[in-house]
Amino acid sequence: MPLYLPIAELSMNIFLVIGMGAVVGFLSGMFGVGGGFLMTPLLIFVGVPPAVAVATESNEITAASVSGALAHWRRQGVDVKMGMVLIAGGAVGSFIGAQVFTYLRSLGQVDLMISLAYVLFLGSVGGLMFWESVRAIIRQRKGIVPKPTPREDRHKAWIHALPLKMRFRKSRLYISALLPLGIGMFVGVLAAIMGVGGGFVMVPAMIYLLGMPTNVVVGTSLFQIIFVTALTTIFHSVNTQTVDIFLAVLLLFGAVVGAQVGARMGLRLKAEQLRALLALMVLLVCVKMGFDLVVEPTELFSVGEAGSH
Amino acid sequence: MKSLLTILATMALLLSGGSAYALVTDLSNKRIEIRYSFNGADLILFGAVGSSAVDPVNDDFDVVIVVRGPEAETVVRQKNKVGPIWVNTDNLSFPSAPGYYAVAASRSLADIASDAVFASYGIGFDHLPILARTSRGLAAPEPEFRAALFRLQASRDLYRQERDDVTHVGEGLFKTDIRLPANVPVGEFLVETFIFKDGGIIARNRIPLTVDKEGFERAAYDFAHGYPFWYGITAVLVALSAGWLAGVLGKK
Numbered sequence: 001m002p003l004y005l006p007i008a009e010l011s012m013n014i015f016l017v018i019g020m021g022a023v024v025g026f027l028s029g030m031f032g033v034g035g036g037f038l039m040t041p042l043l044i045f046v047g048v049p050p051a052v053a054v055a056t057e058s059n060e061i062t063a064a065s066v067s068g069a070l071a072h073w074r075r076q077g078v079d080v081k082m083g084m085v086l087i088a089g090g091a092v093g094s095f096i097g098a099q100v101f102t103y104l105r106s107l108g109q110v111d112l113m114i115s116l117a118y119v120l121f122l123g124s125v126g127g128l129m130f131w132e133s134v135r136a137i138i139r140q141r142k143g144i145v146p147k148p149t150p151r152e153d154r155h156k157a158w159i160h161a162l163p164l165k166m167r168f169r170k171s172r173l174y175i176s177a178l179l180p181l182g183i184g185m186f187v188g189v190l191a192a193i194m195g196v197g198g199g200f201v202m203v204p205a206m207i208y209l210l211g212m213p214t215n216v217v218v219g220t221s222l223f224q225i226i227f228v229t230a231l232t233t234i235f236h237s238v239n240t241q242t243v244d245i246f247l248a249v250l251l252l253f254g255a256v257v258g259a260q261v262g263a264r265m266g267l268r269l270k271a272e273q274l275r276a277l278l279a280l281m282v283l284l285v286c287v288k289m290g291f292d293l294v295v296e297p298t299e300l301f302s303v304g305e306a307g308s309h
Numbered sequence: 310m311k312s313l314l315t316i317l318a319t320m321a322l323l324l325s326g327g328s329a330y331a332l333v334t335d336l337s338n339k340r341i342e343i344r345y346s347f348n349g350a351d352l353i354l355f356g357a358v359g360s361s362a363v364d365p366v367n368d369d370f371d372v373v374i375v376v377r378g379p380e381a382e383t384v385v386r387q388k389n390k391v392g393p394i395w396v397n398t399d400n401l402s403f404p405s406a407p408g409y410y411a412v413a414a415s416r417s418l419a420d421i422a423s424d425a426v427f428a429s430y431g432i433g434f435d436h437l438p439i440l441a442r443t444s445r446g447l448a449a450p451e452p453e454f455r456a457a458l459f460r461l462q463a464s465r466d467l468y469r470q471e472r473d474d475v476t477h478v479g480e481g482l483f484k485t486d487i488r489l490p491a492n493v494p495v496g497e498f499l500v501e502t503f504i505f506k507d508g509g510i511i512a513r514n515r516i517p518l519t520v521d522k523e524g525f526e527r528a529a530y531d532f533a534h535g536y537p538f539w540y541g542i543t544a545v546l547v548a549l550s551a552g553w554l555a556g557v558l559g560k561k
Contacts, residue, residue, distance in 0.1 A: 002348035004491065006526040007533050011348050011491035063548035067556025108386045108397050230545040237541030241533050245544045249551055256555040293394040300388045301457035302397070303465075 007244035008052045016046065017247065021254020028064075028255070029262025030269075031278040032218075034225065036061050036196035037122060039251065040114075041285055050111050052244055054101070054195030055236035059248040061197045062229040064255055065222045072219025079170035079216045083223040085177050086184035086202075090228035093188020098235035101193050105240065108304065117194050118289040125200050126282030133275035140272065159209075171212045171220075179210060184224065192232045197225040200282070331359045332512040334502045339516070341489060342523040352376065352487040358504050358512060359481050371414065371421040371505040372475045372483050375432055376518070378409025378467075379496030385454045385461070401454040402442045408494030410437065410462070413473035413485050422508045430503070430510065434459050434470050466490035495520050 003014040020042055028035030036057050043053035072078055104110045139145075162176030183205045187198035202221045206212045212220070237243045266274060334356035341350050354374060383406040389398040412433055414421060428436045439458075441450035450458075462468035467490065475485040498518035504511050522530050533540045 002346065002491070004343060004345050004347040004526060006343075006522060006529045009492065059544050059548050062545060063552035063555070066549055066552030070553070070556055108384065108400055112394075112396055226549075230548070233544050233548070234538065234541035237533065237544060238537045241537055241540075243533070243541065243544050245529070245547055248544070248548065252548075252551055252555065256558070295395075296390075297388060297395055299461070300395075301454075301461060302386050302388075303458060303461040304384050304386070 003246075003250075005244050005247050007241065008048055008056070008247060010047070012046075012048075012247075014250065017250045018254035020046070021251040022258035023254075024251075025064075025255030025258025026262035026265070027258075027281065029259030030266040031262075031274055031281075032266065033278065034061055034064060034197040034199050035255070037118070037194070037200060037282065037285060040195035041118065041289065044111075044114075048247070049242070050114055051101075051105055051236075051240055051242045052247075054114065054193070055233065055240065055242040056244045056247045056251075057195035058191065058229045058232040058236065059243050059245065060251045060255070062226055062233060063248065063252045064259075065197060065225045065229070069219065069222035069226055072222060075219070076170075077216055077219030078223045079168055079212070079220045080223070081166075082168045082171055082173075082180060082210075082212070082216075083220050083227075085166070085180045086187075086220070086224040087227045089181035089184025089186075090188035090191070090224055091231050093185035093190075094192040094228055094232045095188075095235060096185075097189040097192025098232065098239055100189075101236075102239040112293075113193060114195075115289045115293050117190065119286055119293065121190065121194070121201065122282050122286035123290070125204070126279050126286055128204075129275060130279035130283060133272050133279055136272045137276065171210070171216055173211065175210065183209065184228075187224075188228050188232075191225075191228050192235065197229055199225060330504065330512040332502065332504055332514050333357050334500070334514060334516060336500065336516060336518060339518055341493075341518070341520040343495065343521065343526055344523055345526060347491060347526075349491040349493070350489045352489055352500070352518070354485050354487065354500060354502070355482070356484070356502055357480075357482045369506075370481075370511070371416055372477075372485070373415075373418070373421060373432060373503045373505060374411075374413045374473075374475060374485055374487065375501045375503070376409065376411040376413075376487055377407045377499050377501075378494050378520070379407070379498070380405040381408050381494065382406075383408075383458065385458050387454070387457070401450055403439055403450065403458060404442050404447070406439060406458060407437075408496070409467050409489070409498065411469040411473060411487050412471065413469075413475050413487050414471060415475040415477065415483065417471060421505050422510075426508060426510070432503070434463075434468065465492060467492065467494075489520065493520055495522055 001014045002011045004011045024035045024039045024042065027038060039060070040053050040057045043057065044050050069078070101110060104113050159175060159179060162178050164177045165174060166177040167174050183202070187202050190196060190198045190201060199221050202224070203217055206217045206221065207214065233243055334354055337353035356372065358370060383403045384400050386397040386400040388395045391398065418427065418433060427433050431438045439450065439455065440447040441454065459468055466488065469488065473485060473487045475483055477483050498520060499515055500518050501513065501515045503513045521527065
């Protein structure tokens with residue numbers, strides 16, 4: 001059944017759209033990730049203009065993060081102060097990202113930037129995650145229990161040397177506000193140019209760089225994703241008018257159903273196995289994007305309207 | 310069906326009182342509306358030609374119909390290898406390329422008239438006058454880029470040549486179906502009909518056509534482009550409430 005999308009200005013099969021939402025929702029439910037890094041490339045792959053894919057996916061991620069964030073909120077799993085600082089950084093980052101996006105789009109280089117960003121970030125994050133989970137699986141087989149690092153040694157010396165120290169009670173941290181501001185900004189840029197929530201960068205950064213306790217990491221990350229993707233949606237709407245609400249809602253509908261099934265599947269697997277599988281999936285998307293950059297395209301020419309599409 | 314009969318009746322009237330080579334054409338629908346279920350449309354054009362009042366045309370004649378969509382600046386980009394990857398390096402802008410261009414004919418164009426005739430009227434992919442923006446101002450485009458524009462737009466079904474037929478109904482009447490794909494641009498179109506006889510044009514006329522988004526689709530598009538900030542806010546509010554609703558339903 002075809003459905004005409006008035007902002008994307010194309011006609012798509014409604015079942016294809018909901019199906020894509022369901023598949024990505026299933027995977028994100030299983031692995032507990034947002035799924036933006038899967039959905040945006042998938043949308044581009046089925047023919048949605050990259051600018052529309054990125055902007056619309058931001059809008060969908062806002063919706064997809066709400067219920068998770070609420071659940072963590074009820075469990076006291078959100079460090080609001082830390083979240084606010086991350087959001088402040090994220091607002092600046094997503095503004096910059098959206099400007100860069102608009103500029104590169106006018107040059108016809110936005111597809112290249114999206115691909116490069118995916119290859120770079122998915123490659124490094126996926127690689128690290130894969131290595132870490134494989135090591136954990138091997139250790140478990142051998143029966144080695146890693147020694148926990150004491151809380152005092154969590155930060156490197158340069159982190160303590162930063163000015164503007166701030167107390168974050170919920171995370172039991174006393175660190176410079178510049179660090180979460182910087183991380184938030186970086187993730188904001190990624191959100192605006194890649195059409196992702198940025199959890200795959202945010203969560204490791206919170207654990208390894210900030211040293212936040214794990215019980216507030218996911219909730220705080222979701223909390224900041226809601227605001228940053230909401231801002232990104234508005235920036236893209238204003239700059240390029242590429243947010244298609246209808247596409248976003250349809251994707252969300254599929255994703256909600258898929259995530260329920262995926263979450264149940266996820267319970268049957270061990271945490272390390274899940275992480276290794278997720279890492280493989282991240283690397284797969286990265287390789288596909290990289291492959292398309294390197295292999296000679298069958299059609300060297302492309303056509304676009306100036307100033308739009 | 311009723312409108313079809315009216316068209317035919319009108320044509321018959323016009324034909325009976327027509328001068329030499331009178332040509333009348335009409336569209337089944339002068340306004341194509343894009344709605345949520347839009348998956349492209351077929352443009353149906355009827356036409357009739359007569360040579361004189363006494364002797365309605367029974368001789369052979371050929372019909373070529375050209376449909377042009379609204380002009381828009383279109384950029385063609387070319388990838389080249391930079392280091393290990395393929396990057397858009399060159400581009401050429403066509404400030405007024407038609408967003409849609411279709412040529413339908415009753416026979417293959419080569420059989421109807423010579424290349425020179427089509428060239429003088431600018432009919433067909435090879436002859437459509439189209440200029441590119443260069444450092445020297447508007448000029449004829451590099452053939453590579455011009456060919457790429459037609460090839461790519463043809464692959465998106467937006468430029469069409471000899472893909473839509475014109476059929477003779479008889480007694481000087483003809484009819485054609487021209488496909489407007491789902492990705493057709495909105496705006497004012499022009500449908501031109503050329504009647505050929507013995508390799509030359511004996512009659513021509515043009516009628517306008519409008520393609521526009523309607524109803525909800527129109528409203529959404531106007532909202533997104535007219536009030537982008539408020540559209541963004543709305544998108545966020547919709548997302549927040551949909552996400553909240555999904556969470557509530559998901560728990561059950």
